[in-house]
Amino acid sequence: MTTFPKSVVIVGGSIAGLLHGVFLKRHGSDVTILEQDHSAIRSSHNAGICYGPSVQEFLRLYDDTNIQSCQAGVITKLAYRQNIWSRDTDIARHLTSWGVLYRILRANFDGLSSEAVSAPPAPRAGDGKANYWSGKKVTSLLKTDYGLLVGFVGDDGREESCTADLVIGADGLHSTVRSLVQAPVVKEYSGYVSWRGSVCEVDVSVETASYFQDRTVLGLLKRTYIVCYIIPPDSASLVPGTRLINWTARHIHTNTVPSGLVCDEVWKEHLAEMLPLVPPHFTELFLKTKNPFVTKVNDALCSQAVFLDGQVLLVGDALATFRPHFALATEHAARHCLGLGRVWRGEMALGLWEKESLNYATKIWLGSRVMGAGLLRGWAEFLLIAWKYVVLFARSKLGT
Ligand SMILES: Cc1cc2nc3c(=O)[nH]c(=O)nc-3n(C[C@H](O)[C@H](O)[C@H](O)COP(=O)(O)OP(=O)(O)OC[C@H]3O[C@@H](n4cnc5c(N)ncnc54)[C@H](O)[C@@H]3O)c2cc1C
Incomplete structure (x- = not known):
């Protein structure tokens, strides 16, 4: 039996928030995204983003825009110091910009038309309602008898609130939701x-x-x-x-x-x-x-993803922010979303989703530190962090 939540508030309207928003809307939930940034459509400063197999799978299932979302990079070329010499590897990556991914997700979520998607797709039969409210900064969260009460401040300084069965904190590195639920975090x-x-x-x-x-x-x-x-x-x-x-x-x-x-x-x-x-x-x-x-x-790692008896969840960068060497931020957010689908379809317990998400996050968080130390720091720091990674890997294999 599927038990997708009826009403959801997502705090943060960037990539993780939109992935979860589109996903839940497509499964019939009524979703409101609260985003503190007040611009109608946001710029990414033309900065690149790389995405992995979970985002690819997500777009295959839920994107109705028919827009080519990325340039599939076929090879990775290595150039060492001033040498023009380079070596081709067989690492394939999907390369796009934050702005393009954002525009595609917004077109699917609330039908926003943009220079990338001039004719946004109509909702599918069975889609829930979708609202994207810009310029709303979430400041409080309260569990009540009739659901969760989310308090926010608008651009005009007015305090407002709304209620939901589920609140998803997709509000990034400096997550407010994470602070409100007093989640343990290393930043x-x-x-x-x-x-x-x-x-x-x-x-x-x-x-x-x-x-x-x-x-x-x-x-x-x-x-x-x-x-x-x-x-x-x-x-x-x-x-x-x-x-x-x-x-x-x-x-x-x-x-x-x-x-x-x-x-x-x-x-x-x-x-x-x-x-x-x-x-x-x-x-x-x-x-x-x-x-x-x-x-x-920066980086951050939280050791808990589920709060208030499963009514509040942390996802994406709010749960764990990685140093960017593996470019796995969007992959990590899409994994959260697809994993939660298995929970709501009754194929997996929420506790197991949390455990898997935290294991994956810890490996990438530490792996990115090893990579950063190898590329940018001295040998001593590299060896120390690599050792911690080996210990973590051994412990995860032993199930401790
Ligand atoms: C404008 C922008 C451009 C980006 N460009 C790139 C890029 O080019 N390349 C790249 O690799 N990564 C980029 N990123 C980061 C990238 O989106 C993330 O690393 C990754 O995709 C995971 O995203 P996230 O949604 O978990 O977190 P984030 O992308 O950090 O999004 C968090 C969102 O929550 C909102 N928010 C925070 N606090 C509150 C609050 N209290 N109430 C309401 N909203 C709140 C923030 O304004 C933000 O939109 C960008 C992020 C943003 C916001």
């Missing part, structure tokens, strides 16, 4: 930042464009690395000549600069350090980037 700044940017492929030379064509290029430098791949702009166009070459470079840094506010001097200083170290195609890409931005790399 840490990694000590490094990501510089990010993108350049349209027609704005670079033919040689540079073809070097980055249809593949992920991983440039390994001393205690720094760069990842480049092709992504669609927010319009979702994958027509050659309209796509963007997106790059991310990770560096040790004791502080951070808010995205969009990088001053020219800082960028020039950074370029002066980087350019002598990188192969020529990367040099052209950096020099032609108009609006680079910086994001701080």
